[in-house]
Amino acid sequence: VDGGVFAAVDIGASSGRVILGRASGSGVSLQTVHRFPNGVVEHDGGLRWDFDALFTEVLAGLRTAATVASAQGETIASIGIDTWAVDYGLVNKAGELVAQPFSYRDDRSRAAVAPVHAKLDPSRLYQTSGLQFLQFNTIYQLATERGLDGLQALLIPDLIAFRLTGVRRTEATNASTTGLFDAVAGEWATEFFTALGLRKDLFPPLIQPGETVGTLLPEIAAQVGLPQVTKVVAVGSHDTASAVAAVPAQGENFAYISSGTWSLVGLELKHPVLTEASREANFTNERGVDGTTRYLRNVGGLWLLSECQRTWAAEGFKPDLTALLAAAAALPAGGPQINADDPYFIAPDNMPERIRAAVRRTGDVLSSDPAAITRCIMDSLAAGYARTITAAERLAGRSVDVVHVVGGGSQNALLCQLTANATGRPVVAGPVEATALGNVLVQARAAGAVAGGLAELRRIVATGTSLDRYQPLVAARQGCVN
Ligand code: ADP
Ligand code: LRH
Numbered sequence: 014v015d016g017g018v019f020a021a022v023d024i025g026a027s028s029g030r031v032i033l034g035r036a037s038g039s040g041v042s043l044q045t046v047h048r049f050p051n052g053v054v055e056h057d058g059g060l061r062w063d064f065d066a067l068f069t070e071v072l073a074g075l076r077t078a079a080t081v082a083s084a085q086g087e088t089i090a091s092i093g094i095d096t097w098a099v100d101y102g103l104v105n106k107a108g109e110l111v112a113q114p115f116s117y118r119d120d121r122s123r124a125a126v127a128p129v130h131a132k133l134d135p136s137r138l139y140q141t142s143g144l145q146f147l148q149f150n151t152i153y154q155l156a157t158e159r160g161l162d163g164l165q166a167l168l169i170p171d172l173i174a175f176r177l178t179g180v181r182r183t184e185a186t187n188a189s190t191t192g193l194f195d196a197v198a199g200e201w202a203t204e205f206f207t208a209l210g211l212r213k214d215l216f217p218p219l220i221q222p223g224e225t226v227g228t229l230l231p232e233i234a235a236q237v238g239l240p241q242v243t244k245v246v247a248v249g250s251h252d253t254a255s256a257v258a259a260v261p262a263q264g265e266n267f268a269y270i271s272s273g274t275w276s277l278v279g280l281e282l283k284h285p286v287l288t289e290a291s292r293e294a295n296f297t298n299e300r301g302v303d304g305t306t307r308y309l310r311n312v313g314g315l316w317l318l319s320e321c322q323r324t325w326a327a328e329g330f331k332p333d334l335t336a337l338l339a340a341a342a343a344l345p346a347g348g349p350q351i352n353a354d355d356p357y358f359i360a361p362d363n364m365p366e367r368i369r370a371a372v373r374r375t376g377d378v379l380s381s382d383p384a385a386i387t388r389c390i391m392d393s394l395a396a397g398y399a400r401t402i403t404a405a406e407r408l409a410g411r412s413v414d415v416v417h418v419v420g421g422g423s424q425n426a427l428l429c430q431l432t433a434n435a436t437g438r439p440v441v442a443g444p445v446e447a448t449a450l451g452n453v454l455v456q457a458r459a460a461g462a463v464a465g466g467l468a469e470l471r472r473i474v475a476t477g478t479s480l481d482r483y484q485p486l487v488a489a490r491q492g493c494v495n
Contacts, residue, residue, distance in 0.1 A: 017462035018087045020078045021452040022071050022173065024051060024096040025252060026274040027319060027421075029067065031074025032446070033082060033089070034453030038463050040477045041453060043446055046081050047074030053116040053361065060119040060361070062169070064102055064110060068176055075237040089239060090460045091225075092177065093248035093452045094170040095255045097274075098190035098299075099151050101166040103158070108175070111164065117149035118359055125156035132208050136292065141205070143196035143285045143298030144189070145310060148356060152192030155211065166215050170250035177245050178227030181217035184247045186254035188219060189300035196285040196298045196306070220247045222254070222302050223459040248455040249302045253277045253309075255451030258302040258467060259444070260417045261475035268402045268413045269309075270432070271447070272422025274316045276353075276394060278401040279309025280409055281467075291408045302455060303467055308409055312397040313353025315422050317390045320364035325383055332383060340384035341391060342427045348385070349377040350393040395431035402436055416440045419447035426481070433483040440483040450474050 016037030023030055031047040049070040053060045075092065082089050102114040115121070126148055130138075135146065144150060155166065167175055168187045175181050188194045188201070193211075195202040206213050220226060226245040234241040249255040256271040260281075271277040285298035285306045299307040325331065332340075351371040358367065365386050372379040372389065379389055398416075406413055416438045418429055423442040433440040444450060454470045457463045463473060 015462060017090045017457055017460045018082055019453045019456040019460070020075060020089050020092045021449045021456070022074065022092065022094040023252065023255075023449045023452055024067060024169075025448070026097050026316070027051060029070060030449065031071065031078055032449045032453070033078050034449065034457070036453055036457035036462055036473065038473065041450060041457070041473050042477075043449055043453065044081070046077045049074075053118050056113055059121060060116045061113040062100065062116055064113050064169075064172065068173065071173055072233070072237055075239065079238040089243060090462075091244040091246040091456050093246050093456045094173045095248055095250045095252045095448060095452050096169040096173070098168070098187050098251045098253065099149060099154070101151060101154070101168050102172045103161070103164045103166055104172070104175070106163055108179070110172070114169065114172075115154065117154070118361060120360060121157045122153040123148045125153045129153055129156050129209065133205060136289065138192065138205075139292040140287055141195050141202050142192050143287050144192050145295045145297035147311060149359070150192040151190065152205070152209070155215075156209065161212070161215065165217060167217065168250070171217070174226045174245050174247075177229055177233050179230050180227035182220040182226050182247065183216045183218065184250035185219050185221050186249045186300045186302065187251040188216070190251060191216075194300070196287065196300070199300065199304060222247050222249050222455050225459075246456045246459050248452045251299065252448045254299070254301050254307065255455070256419050256448040257281060257307055258451035258470055259447040259454065259474045260419055261441070261444070261471055261478060261480065262415070262417050263468075263471070263475075266412055266414045268405065268416045268438075270398055270416060270418045270422075272418050272420040272425075272428070273314060274319070275314035276312040276398065276422070277307075277309050278312045278398050278405075279307060280405050280411055280413070282306040282308045282409055282411070286409050288408070294404050294408060296405065296408060302451070305467065308405060310401050310405075311354070312401055313355075313358060313394060315425075317353060317358060317364060317368065317394075318387060320361060321368070321383070321386055321390070324363055324365055330383065337383060337387050338425060338427050341387035344384060344388045346392070348392060349375065349379045349389050350396055351375070351389065353390070353393045353397045391425075391428050391431055394428060395435040398432050399435035402438075413438060418442045419444060421445060423481075426483075429481065429483045430486070433485040437485045439485065442481040442483065444474065444478045444480075447474070
């Protein structure tokens with residue numbers, strides 16, 4: 014197959030990038046042309062994302078991508094967009110964003126949980142949506158909104174696609190994180206909209222990964238220096254859906270950990286698991302690329318560490334991440350742990366003290382030494398991954414032979430080794446940029462530059478990607494060595 018060149022816009026909670034991806038049946042390569050930081054901001058009485066700033070970065074990145082591609086005599090075939098899930102912006106009839114979007118870390122949705130459950134009890138919600146309970150799921154965020162008349166909700170990647178093309182769509186993998194989506198039918202759960210008094214057209218119509226959203230608006234095309242015919246193609250616009258599509262696994266007996274701000278830990282299944290036991294274990298059935306089910310849990314993530322780093326930096330202590338992890342690795346196993354999933358850790362600010370307080374509540378003591386706190390985070394995450402994988406195997410009736418770690422956290426050798434030890438499974442780490450790879454490959458398949466199902470996309474990722482391997486240390490499972 015002939016290859017093609019694609020632009021991937023990939024924005025995580027901690028950073029964003031615009032990447033040029035080149036893909037064919039014989040391999041895929043990425044060239045990052047623009048990077049920018051991201052994070053929640055206190056604005057207008059809440060924790061929000063600065064969407065205007067992010068969109069400016071997207072345009073700057075696309076402009077650079079166009080320049081780099083044309084300097085190499087290449088034409089960008091399409092643009093794909095993925096970001097974190099759940100959050101949305103409200104736009105009016107004129108297409109204007111009425112406020113900067115709230116972040117899922119804003120606390121306002123907590124109080125909306127009980128009123129939503131009074132109308133739709135958690136079992137009923139789960140039987141249809143299959144979504145894990147998180148206080149910030151879109152369904153609870155929407156319940157805090159007043160005056161939705163005349164407004165439409167666009168999930169963040171859909172909002173970017175709308176601003177590029179003028180076309181309003183809701184991409185299905187991300188729709189599955191709203192709580193308003195039917196996991197079996199793959200359609201909006203219209204009865205939930207009725208029960209909650211939400212308009213059925215609150216969200217634009219669904220679009221599937223691989224379908225075309227539209228072409229660039231003339232003013233956007235002129236601004237970024239791309240032809241107006243350049244398409245925006247829907248990808249797994251939920252970043253985790255794109256990441257899972259690019260996990261370089263073979264067969265089906267693998268677990269994945271998409272490791273970044275969050276750790277998304279689970280399995281890929283053909284069908285959702287909607288049992289009461291699954292609900293009680295708080296597993297989610299999010300939609301994957303090609304109609305698969307991402308059967309996973311949000312386990313706490315590297316947010317715990319990045320927030321500690323932010324606090325330490327404000328106190329004048331800015332350890333290099335590699336040095337901090339090396340110091341943590343030198344500490345003995347068997348130290349204090351926290352429950353990394355506790356909603357207590359969702360909000361920003363003073364994470365080191367909150368972690369120490371959580372340890373105190375378990376009757377243990379954690380020193381304020383950054384290495385000790387870092388080690389506690391890593392031990393707690395690894396233990397959380399092991400619990401989650403064991404539960405997923407039981408609930409889905411699938412055994413796991415290998416654990417794949419992708420995303421920024423796949424570079425964290427301490428966490429990967431502790432994960433191998435805690436799960437008793439080999440860990441294969443990489444690629445770091447799985448999300449962008451999944452984004453590019455879905456575009457490449459839509460363009461006919463690659464062909465086949467997820468197994469083939471994964472084979473292409475594995476070709477030419479160097480992966481790190483960690484074997485479980487049996488003694489470590491017994492708490493004797495690191
Ligand atoms: P997100 O998509 O949620 O913004 P990423 O997948 O980009 O997150 O992962 C970011 C995390 O990756 C950081 O918080 C950091 O802990 C980890 N990370 C990044 N670079 C390294 C590195 N060189 N070594 C170890 N960990 C790293
Ligand atoms: C990871 C992620 C995750 C969601 C969270 C809001 O970036 O998309 O899958 O649960 O952000």
